[in-house]
Amino acid sequence: MTSITAELQKNFQVDITNGTHVWRADEPLDVGGDNSGPNPYELLLGALAACTTITLALYAKRKNIDLQSVSAEYSFDRVHADDCEQCDESHHGMVGQVTSQIFIDGAFDEATRKRLQDIAIRCPVHQTLASGLVFAETVFAG
Secondary structure: OOOOEEEEOOOOOEEEEOOOOEEEEOOOHHHOOOOOOOOHHHHHHHHHHHHHHHHHHHHHHHOOOEEEEEEEEEEEEEEEHHHOOOOOOOOOOEEEEEEEEEEEEEEOOHHHHHHHHHHHOOOHHHHHHHHOOOOOOOOOOO
16 A cells, blocks of 8 residues: 655645655745746646656566667646546546656667567556546545
8 A cells, every 4th residue: 555644835835755755835925836846737747748758668678678768748628528638428527637747768679678668558547547536535524
């Protein structure tokens, strides 16, 4: 099980820890934050990008594929379901849309290139986000 703790510091600064590492989230200046760290959506996209690149690197290492470099760019936006090519009739109103560009470079044939393209969208974080989440939430208010 993966677990983190987040604690609000001054203004909108939030210190996050997994017990070993500490990192910070914040909001930009234009919404009242101090811009001392990425905002929550940037952290989410960063987790997705890290998972994608690590998944590709692990696969390439396991299969002895000459992977020279891999990078991923992700962006998040809210779009109307009518303007979303991936949306179906179950989507209504505004929906969150993640757009990605994944760059893979190395000495490999076309079959390997296609396989790496398939692997790129199979990272565990992508799979979790794509399949949806179930929340078991408890909120304590003193």
